[in-house]
Structures are given as C-alpha cells and as structure tokens.
Amino acid sequence: MFRAEPAPELSLATCATRSIIVxxxxxxLPKLPTAPPAAVTAAASSSSSSSSSVCAPPLGWYPKGLLYxxxxxxAHELAHLLEGSGNHGPGWRQAYxxxxxxxxxxxxxxGVP
Numbered sequence: 001m002f003r004a005e006p007a008p009e010l011s012l013a014t015c016a017t018r019s020i021i022v023x024x025x026x027x028x029l030p031k032l033p034t035a036p037p038a039a040v041t042a043a044a045s046s047s048s049s050s051s052s053s054v055c056a057p058p059l060g061w062y063p064k065g066l067l068y069x070x071x072x073x074x075a076h077e078l079a080h081l082l083e084g085s086g087n088h089g090p091g092w093r094q095a096y097x098x099x100x101x102x103x104x105x106x107x108x109x110x111g112v113p
Contacts, residue, residue, distance in 0.1 A: 013073050015080035023073065031066050067112075075099040 013023045079096035080086060 013077045015077045015086075019081075021074075021077040021081060023070075023077070028066060028070065031063050031069070033061070033063070071103050071107075072100065075103060 013021065015021050075096055078099055079092050082095045083089075083092040085091065
C-alpha cells in the first residue's frame with residue numbers, strides 16, 4: 001500500500017510481521033525539492049505520451065542524505081525481519097551490519113554516490 005499523505009501512526013518504517021515490512025515513504029517527501037530540474041521537466045514534456053516512457057531526475061538531483069536514509073531504513077527493517085526477535089540485540093546488529101556492508105560495497109562498485 002502506498003499513501004502519499006503523512007502517516008503519523010508510523011515511524012519511518014516498521015517490520016509489521018515476519019513477512020511484511022512497511023516503509024512510510026511520506027516521511028521522506030519533505031526531504032525532496034519542490035520541483036525537478038528544468039532538464040527533467042523539458043525531457044518529460046517532449047517525450048511521447050506513452051506510459052512506457054519514464055523520465056526521472058538524475059540521482060545527483062536528490063538531496064545527498066535521502067538515498068542514505070532510505071538504504072539505512074530498509075536495512076534496519078530487513079534486519080528485524082531476518083533476526084526475528086523484534087529487538088536490537090546482537091543478532092539484529094549482526095544482520096544490520098551485514099546488510100549495510102553489502103549495500104554499500106555494491107553501491108561503491110557501481111559508482112553510486
């Protein structure tokens with residue numbers, strides 16, 4: 001489920017069950033600039049109206065901390081899902097550290113800032 005309005009009953013995310021992670025994307029919306037760069041707007045208006053064409057801002061347009069925040073939030077909840085106890089004990093910490101290390105190793109190898 002995606003909700004564009006703020007969801008005060010949720011923090012950034014929660015591991016709702018052993019198989020569901022809920023990410024509150026509305027929590028991240030205030031971090032986005034109000035308008036995309038002019039080049040993206042121009043490309044979107046000049047592209048065909050087909051629903052298969054997607055024009056997204058370049059990665060560098062997003063605020064520097066946004067990708068980092070999203071990765072850490074997802075890693076945090078995945079660690080809860082994998083570890084299973086629902087707390088932040090040693091098992092959770094090991095799972096979290098492994099996920100973050102893998103994510104950033106992959107990002108660095110592919111030039112993601």
